[in-house]
Amino acid sequence: xxxxxxxxxxxxxxxxxxxxxxxxxxGTVVGMLPGLGPATAVAVLxxxxxxxxxVSALILMAAIYYxxxxxxxxxSILLNTPGxxxxxxxxxxxxxxxxxxxxxxxxxxxxxxxxxxGIMAVFGFILLAQPLANFALRFGPxxxxxxxxxxxxxxxxxxMGKMVKGFISMSLGLLIGTIGIDTQxxxxxxxxxxxxLSEGLDFLxxxxxxxxxxxxLFNFLTIDEDSKKERKKVGKIxxxxxxxxxxxxxxxxxGPLGFIIxxxxxxxxxxxxxxxxxxxxxxxxxxEEFGKGAPEGLAAPESANNAASxxxxxxxxxxxxxxxxxxxxxxxxxxxxxxxxGPLLFENQPETVWTLVNSMFIGNVALVIINIVLVGLLxxxxxxxxxxxxxxxxxxxxxxxxxxxYTAFDFFLLILFGYFGLVMKILDFPLAPLILAxxxxxxxxxxxxxxxxxxxxxxxxxxxxxxxxxxxxxIILSLCYPLIVKAFQRRKADPIS
Amino acid sequence: MKKWLLIAxxxxxxxxxxxxxxxxxxxxxxxxxxxxxxxxPGGGWDLTARSVQKALQDNELVTENINVQNxxxxxxxxxxxxxxxxxxxxLAVNSSLLxxxxxxxxxxxxxxxxxxxxxLSTEWLSIxxxxxxxxxxxxxxxxAIKEDPKSIKIGxxxxxxNNDHLSLVQLAGEYGIDAKDLNFxxxxxxxxxxxALLGGHVDFVTTSMSEVKEQHLAGKLKILGISSEExxxxxxxxxxxxxxxxxxxxxxxxxIMGPPxxxxxxxxxxxxxLAAMAETELWQEIVENNDWxxxxxxxxxxxxxxxxxxxxxxxxxxxxxxxx
Numbered sequence: 110x111x112x113x114x115x116x117x118x119x120x121x122x123x124x125x126x127x128x129x130x131x132x133x134x135x136g137t138v139v140g141m142l143p144g145l146g147p148a149t150a151v152a153v154l155x156x157x158x159x160x161x162x163x164v165s166a167l168i169l170m171a172a173i174y175y176x177x178x179x180x181x182x183x184x185s186i187l188l189n190t191p192g193x194x195x196x197x198x199x200x201x202x203x204x205x206x207x208x209x210x211x212x213x214x215x216x217x218x219x220x221x222x223x224x225x226x227g228i229m230a231v232f233g234f235i236l237l238a239q240p241l242a243n244f245a246l247r248f249g250p251x252x253x254x255x256x257x258x259x260x261x262x263x264x265x266x267x268x269m270g271k272m273v274k275g276f277i278s279m280s281l282g283l284l285i286g287t288i289g290i291d292t293q294x295x296x297x298x299x300x301x302x303x304x305x306l307s308e309g310l311d312f313l314x315x316x317x318x319x320x321x322x323x324x325x326l327f328n329f330l331t332i333d334e335d336s337k338k339e340r341k342k343v344g345k346i347x348x349x350x351x352x353x354x355x356x357x358x359x360x361x362x363x364g365p366l367g368f369i370i371x372x373x374x375x376x377x378x379x380x381x382x383x384x385x386x387x388x389x390x391x392x393x394x395x396x397e398e399f400g401k402g403a404p405e406g407l408a409a410p411e412s413a414n415n416a417a418s419x420x421x422x423x424x425x426x427x428x429x430x431x432x433x434x435x436x437x438x439x440x441x442x443x444x445x446x447x448x449x450x451g452p453l454l455f456e457n458q459p460e461t462v463w464t465l466v467n468s469m470f471i472g473n474v475a476l477v478i479i480n481i482v483l484v485g486l487l488x489x490x491x492x493x494x495x496x497x498x499x500x501x502x503x504x505x506x507x508x509x510x511x512x513x514x515y516t517a518f519d520f521f522l523l524i525l526f527g528y529f530g531l532v533m534k535i536l537d538f539p540l541a542p543l544i545l546a547x548x549x550x551x552x553x554x555x556x557x558x559x560x561x562x563x564x565x566x567x568x569x570x571x572x573x574x575x576x577x578x579x580x581x582x583x584i585i586l587s588l589c590y591p592l593i594v595k596a597f598q599r600r601k602a603d604p605i606s
Numbered sequence: 607m608k609k610w611l612l613i614a615x616x617x618x619x620x621x622x623x624x625x626x627x628x629x630x631x632x633x634x635x636x637x638x639x640x641x642x643x644x645x646x647p648g649g650g651w652d653l654t655a656r657s658v659q660k661a662l663q664d665n666e667l668v669t670e671n672i673n674v675q676n677x678x679x680x681x682x683x684x685x686x687x688x689x690x691x692x693x694x695x696x697l698a699v700n701s702s703l704l705x706x707x708x709x710x711x712x713x714x715x716x717x718x719x720x721x722x723x724x725x726l727s728t729e730w731l732s733i734x735x736x737x738x739x740x741x742x743x744x745x746x747x748x749x750a751i752k753e754d755p756k757s758i759k760i761g762x763x764x765x766x767x768n769n770d771h772l773s774l775v776q777l778a779g780e781y782g783i784d785a786k787d788l789n790f791x792x793x794x795x796x797x798x799x800x801x802a803l804l805g806g807h808v809d810f811v812t813t814s815m816s817e818v819k820e821q822h823l824a825g826k827l828k829i830l831g832i833s834s835e836e837x838x839x840x841x842x843x844x845x846x847x848x849x850x851x852x853x854x855x856x857x858x859x860x861x862i863m864g865p866p867x868x869x870x871x872x873x874x875x876x877x878x879x880l881a882a883m884a885e886t887e888l889w890q891e892i893v894e895n896n897d898w899x900x901x902x903x904x905x906x907x908x909x910x911x912x913x914x915x916x917x918x919x920x921x922x923x924x925x926x927x928x929x930x
Binding site: 149156293295304429431440453456515516562 | 676677712791793797820895
């Protein structure tokens with residue numbers, strides 16, 4: 110308790126509050142820009158943090174991390190161009206809302222949803238850090254494989270009405286995931302002797318290409334002066350009572366879900382937001398409104414991905430194990446500063462941990478304010494004429510891509526995926542299954558093979574633990590869900606049978 | 607037409623500047639210095655590059671600006687290929703991957719394609735088991751492997767052919783075990799390997815000592831042996847491989863090199879600055895915080911060392927059945 114109070118006082122020092130606000134703002138900005146993510150922002154700041162008090166540095170880096178979760182959905186909502194995997198789910202209903210002239214409402218709602226998820230996760234951190242870290246350890250290769258399979262099956266079942274297209278899209282994503290070195294055998298696959306491909310395609314290039322560039326190209330085809338005027342409506346900058354009522358419960362459910370998934374090393378915000386979206390759709394009384402601007406379809410993943418970013422701090426701090434790209438960079442920076450995350454951190458430097466926890470409280474409060482203030486500014490983007498806006502997006506897409514690995518080779522990939530995205534949009538293929546499969550496909554395969562290698566080839570390992578059986582049940586449920594819905598609809602339409 | 611002339615003129619002028627700088631070796635360095643970390647932010651190479659940047663700049667050993675460039679891909683290949691085409695203002699961090707990539711057939715490059723400048727630091731490797739493991743020393747573990755190699759699952763990451771893997775190949779060889787029989791689960795990185803051991807998904811892991819040190823101190827897992835010459839600070843209870851009767855010391859070193867065709871003056875300049883850097887308090891503090899050990903060698907020693915290492919890795923890669 111003493112350590113908690115000490116942590117609270119430390120995090121309330123004016124200097125530290127300043128760092129929280131700076132970090133949160135910086136995170137929001139990098140989160141908004143395609144390609145520039147929190148990992149890059151934290152890495153660039155490493156030399157700066159050298160001179161800082163280690164605890165302040167930790168607070169600053171964490172603020173950038175969850176700040177990016179707030180910012181990430183801005184471009185998803187306004188332009189249908191997510192900057193990172195965890196912001197993809199925000200395009201599903203966020204962008205339709207913006208098209209209906211509710212951009213302001215959507216952004217305010219997503220900021221509040223992020224806040225709710227974040228605060229719930231901070232409470233979860235305080236109460237459950239240690240037991241959850243132990244729970245996460247029970248996830249072996251078999252469990253990870255099933256978790257990723259569940260994510261994929263959930264996303265495919267979302268593409269109701271165009272199931273076949275959803276499957277094709279997912280399969281293409283899985284194909285993309287096989288490019289690069291196969292870690293179990295050390296063999297290079299589909300690299301065609303190109304060194305830049307040896308570690309696989311960076312999924313961010315796929316995201317930026319298919320969404321940002323694809324969206325711009327698609328709009329070039331469909332552009333006309335009338336649509337511009339129609340889109341000038343941006344709506345209010347605060348959500349309605351009805352929207353709040355519909356999103357309240359989904360936010361509260363998605364927070365804990367995202368938090369728990371965030372604790373699993375390697376799972377992270379993408380899987381969290383996708384699973385929360387699909388489970389809310391399945392729970393909803395109006396699933397047909399999902400994908401057409403349902404406020405709860407935006408609120409749920411936004412709450413989940415921010416909660417996941419707080420959850421990801423748990424394996425980092427309790428075991429010294431980074432669960433995501435950003436936490437990996439943070440780990441490196443902390444070690445250089447002499448803070449050694451690991452099982453002894455809570456015993457030896459509890460005040461450090463509690464300062465961070467308290468700073469996350471303050472940070473989330475600051476961020477919800479920052480982001481709501483920014484809504485008024487950001488909706489102006491929609492007023493920007495297409496001839497200025499689209500070239501700007503293209504420029505940002507190229508800059509973002511370049512910062513991933515500083516090689517011009519990635520530009521070719523970006524353009525390739527841009528045209529790929531355009532074709533998919535014209536043919537009305539869902540984009541999300543492809544992206545998601547490209548993100549998790551490689552890991553899913555490796556985990557599958559590791560599981561089999563551990564069991565000497567027996568498939569029994571996938572039924573071996575309570576966790577894997579629970580996951581299997583969920584997979585079957587999510588696959589059967591569209592069939593069940595169809596059966597119900599048929600009964601409704603045809604009351605005699 | 608005028609515009610074109612202007613552009614052409616400007617280009618010529620710029621090209622002229624570039625030339626005059628290169629010829630004028632006396633005031634080297636004369637522009638921004640770049641350190642290439644041939645990996646994404648967060649790993650050992652990135653940390654080394656940023657530490658060198660910090661130590662050189664804060665101690666005012668290099669007054670020009672120093673930038674760190676991350677160029678990930680191909681286990682260093684992308685960054686090093688980039689270095690090949692630069693001048694002596696660009697350096698790149700390296701490690702034994704510079705040698706093994708070539709031996710494993712994934713790269714054409716060797717250390718001879720560059721100008722080795724220094725070895726900077728090293729980590730030590732270790733073997734760790736769960737605290738309730740039936741094996742309490744290396745010998746018991748190795749004997750169990752000898753009896754039934756497939757029954758013992760080994761966690762390693764992020765790829766076969768790296769130091770974590772090859773040091774175990776050498777260790778197993780010392781006990782007369784054929785490394786091709788070992789049952790490896792290849793995880794994405796050092797952190798995942800530790801998680802797998804903590805969760806009981808593998809029987810033991812071979813990884814950097816720094817990855818498992820905190821867990822060992824907390825009693826969450828047990829380090830059976832360490833590849834250093836002497837026992838290391840804070841882990842006085844862990845015997846070295848040598849103490850357990852295995853004649854091997856295995857450093858996981860990291861160094862720095864420049865592009866090919868550097869002049870003697872340029873090599874001398876970097877030798878002087880890097881030697882001075884290795885002595886600074888700041889550098890030593892960074893080394894200690896990272897659980898590295900100082901391992902400084904100058905450019906001449908480094909060249910000889912790399913030759914020796916190449917021979918050693920050649921035979922290990924052969925033993926692992928990965929030779930090309």
